Every structure is written in C-alpha cells, then in structure tokens.
Amino acid sequence: MENPEQEVSSVIVQLATTSSPDIQQAAVYKYMTPDVSFEHPVCSVRSSGNSRDKVLKIYQWYRVLSPHIDLKVESVVLDREKELMYIEIVQWFKLFFLPIKPQPARLVTRLQLRKVLGLYYISRQEDFYHTVDFVRLLVPPLAPIFYILLTLGAIFSLMGSMVAQQLGFWTPSSGEKNINGEGSDIKLGENGRNPFPGDHTELYD
Secondary structure (H helix, E strand, O other): OOOHHHHHHHHHHHHHOOOOHHHHHHHHHHHEEEEEEEEEOOEEEOOOOOHHHHHHHHHHHHHHHOOOOEEEEEEEEEEOOOOEEEEEEEEEOOOOOOOOOOOEEEEEEEEEEEEEOOEEEEEEEEEEEOHHHHHHHHOHHHHHHHHHHHHHHHHHHHHHHHHHHHOOOOOOOOOOOOOOOOOOOOOOOHHHOOOOOOOOHHHHO
16 A cells, blocks of 8 residues: 555445455455564454465355445554554445344554565554444344443442442542543643653653
8 A cells, every 4th residue: 555544445345345356355465564563352363474464264164154344434544653554444244144234333443564575564463342332243132231230340340449449449549530621730741741640751751
C-alpha cells in the first residue's frame, strides 16, 4: 500500500467480503508479508517463513463458515512513526448452518505494518472483540444473556468496591472527583501533569 489510510478499507473488503476466492488469495499475497502473523479470539498463526499460506487458509475457512459477509469500516488511525494501524470495523457474519439473521458485531483490528521499497505491507494482524460483540458474531441469540451477565458483573464490582472501602481498602483520602475540578483542592504538577506517584510521567518526556 502506498497510502495505507486510504487503501486499507479496500484491502479489508478484498480479504473478508469479496465473492471471489481468487481476489481474496491475490490480496493476501499482495498486501501481507510472507512471515505475517495472525491473532484472533479463536485462532493464532505465529510468524514463520510460510505463515502467509496459513493465514490465507484461515481467511478461506472464514468464508466457508459464512458465504456472505458484510462489513463497514468506521474509522482508521495510522501511527506512521510506529507503523501501526488501528481500524474500527462493524461486520455482519453468519454461520451458514444457523437459520438466523446476522447481527452487527464491532471489532478493532490492529495491523503492524512493514515498509519495503516505499510500500506498506501487513506483517501482523490482531483482531479484538468485546465479549458481547463476539457472541453476537457467532451466536446472536445469546448476546442478550451475555449482556445481562456483564451487567451483573458491574453490579457485583460496585457492591464489592463499596464493601471493601467500608473496610478501609483502596479508599481515596478525600472526596474529589476530578483533578482541579469544582470543589477540588488537588493541583496538577509541573507541565500540568498528575502529581501522584506511579503516573509514569517519565514515559511522556
């Protein structure tokens, strides 16, 4: 890719939603390095001399499981200095044997790029899903159940925090809700930084 920010949406379409296995295969070989690695919640391919062929097989199996896939690229962020790209995607994927409609599932894809002779290639792909989105991707009817479980987890965390603080664990020394906010006497440190220990300000010098 000469301009990853503009081209990556087309690359993703060729990899994930094209109706032609030939286009998909050509895209893998064109845009990925031979030693590309791949990380997904249900599979992993480590970098090796022929790992690109393994990644291609995963993409092919992906299309066997869901013969028709729709997706929308919501946002693209490129860190040129670190050659990292983050893409927010919404996709509609349905296992071919489930008699249900696909539901939108959101994910963030992290691409490690490698620049060779002025062109950017994908050397590592990582896909990240929220729990509910991943369930919605595979078995949409179960998504509400997982949402309820996560809500219960939040309630348990809230109650646990309240009980722990009553016992003196991890209790703020005062009631301020924000730094330099209304009613707060906490002051920022030099250069407007958090003055508390452990804020790792040296990382931002």
